Amino acid sequence: MAREDASTLENLDTLRKKIFSDLESATDSAALESFRIKYLGKKGALRALLKGLKNIPAERRKEYGARANQLRAETEQAFSSRTRQKKARGDQQSSPFDPSLPGYPFPHGSIHPLTKIRNEIRDIFISMGFDVAYGPDVESDFYNFAALNFPPHHPARDMQDTFLVSPEVVLRTHTSPVQIRIMEEQQPPIRCIMPGRVYRHEEISSRSYCIFHQVEGLYVDRDVSFADLKGTLLWFARRFFDEKTHIKIRPSFFPFTEPSVEIDIECFLCKGAGCSVCKQSGWLEILGAGMVHPNVLASGGIDSEHYTGFAFGMGIERIALLKYTIDDIRLFFENDIRFLRQF
Numbered sequence: 001m002a003r004e005d006a007s008t009l010e011n012l013d014t015l016r017k018k019i020f021s022d023l024e025s026a027t028d029s030a031a032l033e034s035f036r037i038k039y040l041g042k043k044g045a046l047r048a049l050l051k052g053l054k055n056i057p058a059e060r061r062k063e064y065g066a067r068a069n070q071l072r073a074e075t076e077q078a079f080s081s082r083t084r085q086k087k088a089r090g091d092q093q094s095s096p097f098d099p100s101l102p103g104y105p106f107p108h109g110s111i112h113p114l115t116k117i118r119n120e121i122r123d124i125f126i127s128m129g130f131d132v133a134y135g136p137d138v139e140s141d142f143y144n145f146a147a148l149n150f151p152p153h154h155p156a157r158d159m160q161d162t163f164l165v166s167p168e169v170v171l172r173t174h175t176s177p178v179q180i181r182i183m184e185e186q187q188p189p190i191r192c193i194m195p196g197r198v199y200r201h202e203e204i205s206s207r208s209y210c211i212f213h214q215v216e217g218l219y220v221d222r223d224v225s226f227a228d229l230k231g232t233l234l235w236f237a238r239r240f241f242d243e244k245t246h247i248k249i250r251p252s253f254f255p256f257t258e259p260s261v262e263i264d265i266e267c268f269l270c271k272g273a274g275c276s277v278c279k280q281s282g283w284l285e286i287l288g289a290g291m292v293h294p295n296v297l298a299s300g301g302i303d304s305e306h307y308t309g310f311a312f313g314m315g316i317e318r319i320a321l322l323k324y325t326i327d328d329i330r331l332f333f334e335n336d337i338r339f340l341r342q343f
């Protein structure tokens with residue numbers, strides 16, 4: 001008899017474990033309902049247990065009965081708290097807002113590479129005390145050419161194939177006309193850069209496009225010398241490309257500067273050794289510059305007896321092509337996001 005009692009108490013423990021593992025895995029309301037029927041219902045296992053009490057030998061009945069009652073109470077309590085939990089979670093799920101879900105990826109734009117380069121150039125010149133100014137894209141022949149010392153019919157006008165709006169009005173072929181506009185408005189000292197879009201009627205290819213961007217620079221004051229031009233542009237090149245970069249100054253021609261030069265930087269890819277980007281020369285041309293021609297100062301209303309100045313102009317696309325080693329200028333204008341995303 002004693003052995004049977006012991007095994008009956010053990011059965012109670014086994015049943016207890018089973019009840020709690022069943023309850024644990026009952027996650028929806030159907031499962032909870034079958035749990036209730038199985039254990040707590042009229043024909044459920046716990047009722048049956050208590051009904052069976054009469055078969056337990058009298059001396060063990062008290063302890064067994066107490067434990068069976070306790071198990072039923074525990075089960076009822078656990079069941080109702082599980083049901084409450086489930087209901088709370090269900091309410092949450094039926095709400096359209098679930099704060100635990102990960103958010104939608106939000107596509108964000110990026111700065112266009114030309115804007116990035118322009119901003120970098122601008123910030124370097126601002127740090128040297130330059131202001132920033134802008135002029136119109138549609139210009140008169142006067143600002144684009146005549147005031148810049150291009151006489152009418154002068155062959156230098158052919159250096160830049162011009163889009164004409166009317167015989168006297170053009171899409172500016174360079175940002176140099178803004179030099180005149182600044183000088184008209186302001187007496188020296190003038191330290192200014194002038195970024196902007198320019199237009200040339202050129203054959204479109206991987207190297208040239210009908211629209212591109214320049215940053216013009218102008219410094220006019222007493223005693224501005226060629227050494228200032230050289231020092232300013234060397235400092236710029238070292239800040240922008242590489243702090244050890246060298247520059248090379250070559251004579252050139254522009255009607256609005258005298259002397260005129262073009263400035264090359266040491267190729268930053270091969271460090272001057274020669275590679276495919278610099279066409280084995282070790283040098284890359286980055287800008288045109290020169291001392292402002294006295295006729296140009298006069299067009300701007302500045303007395304060339306007292307003041308001198310230097311000016312420069314650089315192509316943003318050209319610098320971006322070099323800096324990012326891109327081989328086709330058209331990519332800047334197609335706005336293919338596979339290209340733009342890389343910057």
Ligand code: PHE
Nearest residue numbers: 174176288289290311312313
């Ligand atoms: N405007 C010239 C060009 O477009 C560049 C330049 C600007 C040269 C200022 C000298 C001084 O090629």
